[in-house]
Amino acid sequence: MKETESVSRRKFIGTSAIAGAAASFPYVARGEALQSDTIRVAAIGLGGRGTGAITQILDAPMDLEKNKNLRCKTKLVAIADAFPEKSANKIAAMKKKYGEDRIDVEGRIFGGLDGYKQAINEDVDMVVIATPPGFKPQQFEYAINQGKKVFMEKPVASDVTGIRRVLASAKKAKEKGLTVGIGLQRRHEERYIDCVKQLQDGVIGDINMLRVYWNGNSIWHRGKQPGMTEMEYQVNNWYHFTWASGDQICEQHIHNLDAGCWIKGMYPIKANGMGGSEMRMGGDRKLSQIFDHTFVEYTFPDGTKMFSQGRHLKGGWSHVAEYAHGSKGTCKVASHIEPFAGDPIRIRGAGGGHYQEQKDLIEALHKGEYYNEAEYGAMSTFTAILGREACYSGKEIIADDLMKKGRDYAPGIDDYTWDSAPPVAPDEKGEYPVPAPGVYRPFA
Template sequence: MKKTANIHDPSFKDTFSRRTFLSGGAAAFSGMVVAPHLVRGATANGKIAVGMIGCGGRGGWIANHFKAHGGYEITACADYFQDKVDAFGEKHGIDASRRFTGLNGYKKLLECGNLDAVIIKSPPCFHPQQIADAVDAGKHVYAAKPVAVDAPGCRTVAESGKRATKNKQVVFVDFQHRNDPFLQETVKRLHEGVLGKITFGEAFNHSGECGVKPGPDTPETRLKNWLLYKALSGDYMVEINIHSVDMMHWMMQKPPLSAIGSGGRTSKSPVGDNWDYLGVLYQYANDVPVTFTSKRYNDGAGEQDKHQIVELYGTDGRLHTKYAGRCMILGRNPYKGGKTTTLYRDGAVANIALFHTAVTTGDYSNSTVEYGVESNLIAIMGRTAGYEKRLVTWDEILKSDDRMDLKLDGLKA
């Protein structure tokens, strides 16, 4: 089997240049002829037939990029809300018989013929079961992060990834920042030792408050505002901060030994229960502490100087990285670096191309699942330490059986 380039390897810059990345060069993979033995139900035109699970804002946005790639055809869709499914279906020419609603609508989608893969862009609380069911149905899976809101969910996803590899299926977790060539080079140099002995680190994800979708006090309105509820989103620490957490994990290579934290909620809104500020001290091996601070309230000062940033300090220099911003190294071994300002789009486009390549070439290594799950658990570790205001160890999180109560009573199946 021909080995394909792995963009998630920091050394991938040697085969995937910045110019190629920023010019949409990932589209070079589009239009590939799909080998019939690798994609069981491929469409007559050789495209990968995909179904969308979760037709809201992010699902609708990324569907456009799947379509633009040229190697996919969207043939089915599912969402809890009828209006979302119909708007999505009309836009992408999906027959009404292949549009499904309700909490279990995705199960009907999985039973559709002419379907090779699913894109999962539903609220994170649903991801573990949806990924597991999709793998059991023989589908390839492209999933949003985070993959779960609790440790048992993370274990379910890890098991699904292993099962998919055994069954020759692809499960891909969508992190855009691992495609940033400047971040890749920065991490590569870090791992080569340019900072000397790492002494400590700092990570930030500061932003304003999230908007509320108005409506009556019903289960449907709660589901529409899933991002604001800890049980549905995992809290901001998991749903949003996982970007910075994964950057930190990529750099540190191993999970922290423990975490301790504190925080709270300033918002007086009756909608949601997420904490809107949190501070965590992650303790790594070799006496390396990394502080992580998060805020999601408006303070009038602006947030861009502290938005999705990870910095590491060593005896020979300092590393600075920012999502869609400047990545560089200062000190005895400097790296000027640069920034990919369109990373949100370009990272997704590159991942869509990588997913296509994995499916069509039979790359079932599913490496994104491993770090997707580990970063998810590190975020849950920080959330637990903060909410419970105590020391939490990595071993404790790995063994945790604490499950979120989704409170889905009153919603239609």
């Protein structure tokens, strides 16, 4: 295989990755300047991904100073987590690695469902939001209203109401010049950037079909602890409730769907699909209400189809990848291109997107550069929701209709407390409702 010249990461992120994905927020030369060389960070959600993001944010300045002569610092100064007692060991480990001067959170660790407000209100420059998707829209909105820069993990919402809220906050962030990073890390990986550019430049001709996969193993479940309210139980097991996670197609498969939309430079206008919950938690509906398999046929405005597989199945075929098929060849995205005529082309460039996205964000903040990834984060999340609603209902769903009339999965979520009744409840058998295709209604 021959290798090709890679494209500038910053240049491509700033143009094709945003403007080319139908976003209305182009790259802007200057953003709001930092007041010092130290970025003070608040972490909202210190689970696995939240801890990972914070670690990468703390590590990034070392590489930037070494490779780009950019002197900068990052410091964790506040934490909010629904269950703050779980954070103790993680905080101790970070203090041991980075020192107490960079992990300075004493007296600024907040719990409960509204602790994010207290953390954001602290003297911080940037907020890292890594909570369950259902809670992100109001947390993002609050951070932007308080004038904070934001890094928010994907997906950015679990329902259409949340998507509309994120889009409104994204617009406000643009008006304020507040940089927003979204955890769709493929868009920051050299191998993806290089490959997508070649595909958009026509290396395999007109792209007429995409295939995307996130087929994996089973996922975690935490039992109900003594004394827990139903709300505490569901938040602690958030992945298993659609109002909190958006289902597997949103929580994990969004990466592959986002890559497909990025390649096409557009979003689907409709979708039909099928799916169900057969093997999830051994078929025990007392533990989970989400699907364990989905299949979606998306249609783009130009008629191109994108076929999507998402699954959790222990012992099944595991495969996480994206493929493009064109008039002049095929491509396994970020791996290799196979023209119908000529030699295969190996895609060059590093992976490591989780780390690279933080390096790009920290560098932009210190240079006073601005970018806003919130719109494509919202629209790729909406694409996942579109597919989910097609699978849940068994119907063909028009994207515009869903954006206007999609269900609100967690009405009144801003006011939830541990004593609130969750949006779903178990029946007299202790079983949670699982959407039934042909019966489920996707619109409010």
